[in-house]
Amino acid sequence: DAKTTQPNSMESNEEEPVHLPCNHSTISGTDYIHWYRQLPSQGPEYVIHGLTSNVNNRMASLAIAEDRKSSTLILHRATLRDAAVYYCILRPRGGNRDDKIIFGKGTRLHILP
């Protein structure tokens, strides 16, 4: 499975934007970039995913480098509720694919009030 590299932890102030980086230099052309997050004492939850173009949804934005070897999850205005572990994951696309999620250790995001 293709690997991702993320910082172990990051800090941000409340109400400021947060940029969470992810390197995936061995990404293949058939891999989507997914982000999940895990709030304290909860199971992971889906945040966003993309293939080549930047993506926006109500939770976050995903900026994907032109060569697809890195991406950045952007939280536009962090709140205390965004404190969580954020996982950057590569997942193959296509029909009856093996779609188990391979999680790394993720980035633990601390939000300072």
Add this chain to the structure above:
Amino acid sequence: DTGVSQNPRHKITKRGQNVTFRCDPISEHNRLYWYRQTLGQGPEFLTYFQNEAQLEKSRLLSDRFSAERPKGSFSTLEIQRTEQGDSAMYLCASSLVEVSYEQYFGPGTRLTVT
């Protein structure tokens, strides 16, 4: 629909005992996954089902572990002769693969083996 539910939420057992966890996926989701998470680590894949068929098992799933999804709805994960190393959070997720890549996770069952 209230999402994926798991029972019990917490289980404390003595080494050597058997335990069984239950997962109720989101209704009509055809895939169901089990993961295990230890402190400070990301979740690790254990096994998954498409309807009632178990399609893949991780090497982490030793002979003491067995999972079933008899009618393609809820699933159970049983651990026989528990060991202290089995202490972890056991997470269940479900998805409707034809619609979305997204997996929906339950809150997990925390197992402590003493």
